[in-house]
Amino acid sequence: MCPAKVNDRYDRGFIIPIGGGEKKVKTSSILNRFIELSGGRDARIVIIPTASRLEDTGDRYLEVFTEIGVKSVSVVSLDQREDCEDMIKLAKLEDATGIFMTGGDQLRLSTIIGGTSVSKLMRKANSEGVHIAGTSAGAAFIPEHMIAFGRGGATPKSGLATLAPGLGLTNKVIIDQHFRERGRLGRLLSALAYNPFAIGLGVDEDTAAFIGPDDVIEVIGSGGITVIDPTDLQHSSMADVGRLKPVCLIGIRLHILLDGGRYDLSTREASPASG
Amino acid sequence: MCPAKVNDRYDRGFIIPIGGGEKKVKTSSILNRFIELSGGRDARIVIIPTASRLEDTGDRYLEVFTEIGVKSVSVVSLDQREDCEDMIKLAKLEDATGIFMTGGDQLRLSTIIGGTSVSKLMRKANSEGVHIAGTSAGAAFIPEHMIAFGRGGATPKSGLATLAPGLGLTNKVIIDQHFRERGRLGRLLSALAYNPFAIGLGVDEDTAAFIGPDDVIEVIGSGGITVIDPTDLQHSSMADVGRLKPVCLIGIRLHILLDGGRYDLSTREASPASG
Numbered sequence: 001m002c003p004a005k006v007n008d009r010y011d012r013g014f015i016i017p018i019g020g021g022e023k024k025v026k027t028s029s030i031l032n033r034f035i036e037l038s039g040g041r042d043a044r045i046v047i048i049p050t051a052s053r054l055e056d057t058g059d060r061y062l063e064v065f066t067e068i069g070v071k072s073v074s075v076v077s078l079d080q081r082e083d084c085e086d087m088i089k090l091a092k093l094e095d096a097t098g099i100f101m102t103g104g105d106q107l108r109l110s111t112i113i114g115g116t117s118v119s120k121l122m123r124k125a126n127s128e129g130v131h132i133a134g135t136s137a138g139a140a141f142i143p144e145h146m147i148a149f150g151r152g153g154a155t156p157k158s159g160l161a162t163l164a165p166g167l168g169l170t171n172k173v174i175i176d177q178h179f180r181e182r183g184r185l186g187r188l189l190s191a192l193a194y195n196p197f198a199i200g201l202g203v204d205e206d207t208a209a210f211i212g213p214d215d216v217i218e219v220i221g222s223g224g225i226t227v228i229d230p231t232d233l234q235h236s237s238m239a240d241v242g243r244l245k246p247v248c249l250i251g252i253r254l255h256i257l258l259d260g261g262r263y264d265l266s267t268r269e270a271s272p273a274s275g
Numbered sequence: 276m277c278p279a280k281v282n283d284r285y286d287r288g289f290i291i292p293i294g295g296g297e298k299k300v301k302t303s304s305i306l307n308r309f310i311e312l313s314g315g316r317d318a319r320i321v322i323i324p325t326a327s328r329l330e331d332t333g334d335r336y337l338e339v340f341t342e343i344g345v346k347s348v349s350v351v352s353l354d355q356r357e358d359c360e361d362m363i364k365l366a367k368l369e370d371a372t373g374i375f376m377t378g379g380d381q382l383r384l385s386t387i388i389g390g391t392s393v394s395k396l397m398r399k400a401n402s403e404g405v406h407i408a409g410t411s412a413g414a415a416f417i418p419e420h421m422i423a424f425g426r427g428g429a430t431p432k433s434g435l436a437t438l439a440p441g442l443g444l445t446n447k448v449i450i451d452q453h454f455r456e457r458g459r460l461g462r463l464l465s466a467l468a469y470n471p472f473a474i475g476l477g478v479d480e481d482t483a484a485f486i487g488p489d490d491v492i493e494v495i496g497s498g499g500i501t502v503i504d505p506t507d508l509q510h511s512s513m514a515d516v517g518r519l520k521p522v523c524l525i526g527i528r529l530h531i532l533l534d535g536g537r538y539d540l541s542t543r544e545a546s547p548a549s550g
Contacts, residue, residue: 155455155479155501155531180430180521183458189531204430204521224521226430235547237533246455246479246499248536250545252529256430256464258512258521270525272510 011213013037013131015169019177019223020103020136021205024060026067029259030208030221035068037131037210038098044072046096050079050112051104051137061100084116093121098131101138107148109141110164119167126169136177139203144171147191152182156189159243163191172215172265173201179226180204188228193238193247196230199265207259215265219257227263227270229253286488288312288373288406290444294452294498295378295411296480299335301342304534305483305496310343312406312485313373319347321371325354325387326379326412336375359391368396371405378411382423385416385439394442401444411452414478419446422466427457431464434518438466447490447540448476454501455479463503468513468522471505474540482534490540494532502538502545504528 014037022030035043045065049058058075065073076089083089093099099122101109113119126132134142146166153160163174176188179202188200201209204223211217219225230252237248257263260273289312297305310318320340324333333350340348351364358364368374374397376384388394401407409417421441428435438449451463454477463475476484479498486492494500505527512523532538535548 153455153458155460155477155499180428180461183428185430185460186455202430224430224523234545237547246533247531248499248533248547249529249531250547252531254524254527254529256522256524256527258523261523270509272512272523272525 010128013126013129014213015126015142015211016131016133016208017139017142017175017177017201017203018133018135018208019139019179019203019205021178021181022135022208022221023206024064026064028064030206031064032068033210033220034098034100034131034133035065035070041069041071043070043097044095045070045098045100046093047073047075047100047102048078049075049102051106051109051141052102053104057102057104061102078112078118081112081116084113084118090117090121093118093125096125096130098133099125101134101141103136103138106137106140106146109137110146110166113167114165123168132169139175139177141166142169143173143175144168145174145198147174147176147187150187150190152184153186155186156193156247156249157186157244158190158238158241158247161187161191163194170211172198173211174198176200176202178205180223185226189249189252190247192228192230193236193249196233196236199268200228202226202228211265217263217265219259219261221259225257227255227257229268231268285403288401288404289488290401290417290486291406291408291483292414292417292450292452292476292478293408293410293483294414294454294478294480296453297410297483297496298481299339301339303339305481306339307343308485308495309373309375309406309408310340310345316344316346318345318372319370320345320373320375321368322348322350322375322377323353324350324377326381326384326416327377328379332377332379336377353387353393356387356391359388359393365392365396368393368400371400373406373408374400376409376413376416378413381412381415381421384412385421385441388442389440398443407444414450414452416441417444418448418450419443420449420473422449422451422462425462425465427459428461430461431468431522431524432461432519433465433513433516433522435465436462438469445486447473448486449473451475451477453480455498460501464524464527465522467503467505468511468524471508471511474543475503477501477503492538492540494534494536496534500532502530502532504543506543
C-alpha cells in the first residue's frame with residue numbers, strides 16, 4: 001500500500017487530524033471550518049463512528065453538524081469488514097463532500113476498514129477533493145504510518161510507539177493526538193526515530209491540523225500542535241538499544257504552533273499566526 | 276550577581292548537575308567520576324546537605340564516598356544564613372577539592388546560601404579548579420538562572436516555570452532534573468522561552484552532565500540528557516500570552532544524549548558516544 005495518489009485533474013481534499021476532545025458545539029471553529037470547506041449548508045457529510053464502541057458517538061456529531069446548518073448528514077456504521085463492501089454504504093460515501101471519523105480505538109478502524117472497498121474509496125475521494133477529518137483515533141488512522149498504541153513520557157525509548165499501516169491519505173506526517181494532555185512527545189519521537197523521513201504532528205485536544213492540498217498546515221483550535229522535524233537528524237541509536245531503553249537522537253527541530261500558525265510540509269518552514 | 280568569573284591562572288573546576296535518584300553505591304559511575312576528578316583517595320570532599328530537611332541525607336553520601344575510598348569526607352551543615360559565615364565551616368569548604376550538594380528543595384539552597392560568604396567561596400573555588408556537583412535540587416541551584424518550581428507537562432505554557440537567581444557557576448545552561456521521570460520538557464521550554472540565550476539541560480535520574488572547563492559536557496549515567504538549543508529560535512509568543520496559556524515557539528533544536536554522549540556549549544554541537 002502506498003499513500004493515496006493525488007489525481008492531477010483535481011486538487012486533493014483537505015486532510016484534517018483533530019487531537020480529540022474538540023468542543024462538540026455549534027460554535028466550534030474546527031467543526032465549522034470543516035463544514036465550510038465541504039460546502040457549508042450544501043455539504044454532504046458522512047460520519048464514520050467505527051473507532052468507537054459506543055452506540056451514540058455518530059449521532060452526537062450528526063446533531064452538531066445539523067445544528068451548524070448542514071442539510072445532508074448521515075452516519076455510516078461499519079462494524080465488520082463485510083459492511084465495508086455494502087453497496088448502499090459505499091454509495092453514501094461516494095456521494096460525500098466531507099467524511100468525518102470519530103474517536104475510539106484506531107485499531108478498530110484499521111482492522112475493520114483496512115484493505116476494503118471503503119478504504120479504497122476514501123483514498124480516491126480525498127485525492128479528488130473530498131475533505132477527510134478524523135478526531136483522536138480517527139486522526140491517528142489518517143496517515144500511511146499510524147501509531148497503533150504506546151506509552152506516555154516526554155523522552156523517546158525503543159518500543160515506546162508501535163506503528164501499523166494506517167489509511168494512507170499521506171505519508172508526509174505521523175500523527176499523535178491528545179498530545180499535551182497525555183504527554184506523548186516521547187512516543188512521537190520514538191515513532192519518528194525508526195525512520196526519520198516523516199514530520200511528526202503532536203496535536204493537542206480541541207485543536208486540528210488543516211493540511212491543505214498544497215501541503216501547508218494551518219492550526220485551528222484552543223491548544224497547540226507540536227511539529228517535530230527530523231530533516232537534520234544526525235544520529236539515531238534506535239537500531240542499537242534494547243526494548244524500552246532510551247534512544248539517542250541528535251538534531252531534532254521542534255516548533256510549537258498555536259491557532260492560526262502555519263507549517264509548510266514541502267519547505268518545512270513554520271510561521272506564527274499573523275497579526 | 277554575574278556568573279562566576281573564570282580565573283585565567285586556573286582551569287575552572289567541573290560543574291556537575293545530576294538529575295537526582297543516582298545510585299548511592301560504591302560502583303556508581305557518576306559518584307566515582309566525581310571522586311576521580313577531585314583527586315581520588317586523596318580528594319577532600321565536602322557535602323552540603325542544606326537542600327534536604329532529613330537529618331541523615333549528608334551521612335548517606337559520607338558513607339558512600341568513604342566506601343569509594345576517599346580518606347577525607349565531611350558534612351558541612353548550613354541550616355541558617357548565619358552558618359554561612361561560620362569560620363570553621365568556611366575553612367572546611369576552602370580546603371575542599373570537591374563539593375557535593377544533595378537533593379531536597381532548591382529554594383532552601385538559594386534562601387540560605389544565596390549572597391553569603393559560602394556562596395562567594397563556592398563560586399571562587401569553582402573558578403580556581405574545585406569541582407562542584409549537585410543532585411536534584413543541588414543541580415537546579417548550580418546555574419545563574421535556577422528553575423525554582425513549576426508544573427509538569429510536555430509542552431510550554433506561560434508561567435509553567437518560575438525562575439530565580441541560583442548559585443551562578445555558569446549562565447550558559449538552565450537545568451531541570453528528574454527530567455524524563457517527571458515529564459518536564461514543557462517546564463524547561465517555558466524557562467528558555469522567556470529569554471532564549473541559554474541552553475536547556477533536562478537531566479534524567481541517575482544521570483549527570485559533567486561540564487568541563489572547556490564547556491564540553493559529557494553525559495554519564497543510566498538515563499539521558501535532553502539538550503534544548505534555542506539558538507535559531509525565530510519566534511516566541513511568551514510576551515503575548517496569558518498565564519498558563521500555551522506558548523508558540525518556532526525553531527527549537529533538540530538532542531537526546533545518552534551515556535558517553537557529548538555536547539559543546541561553545542559550538543553547540545552534539546555527538547553520540549563513540550564506539
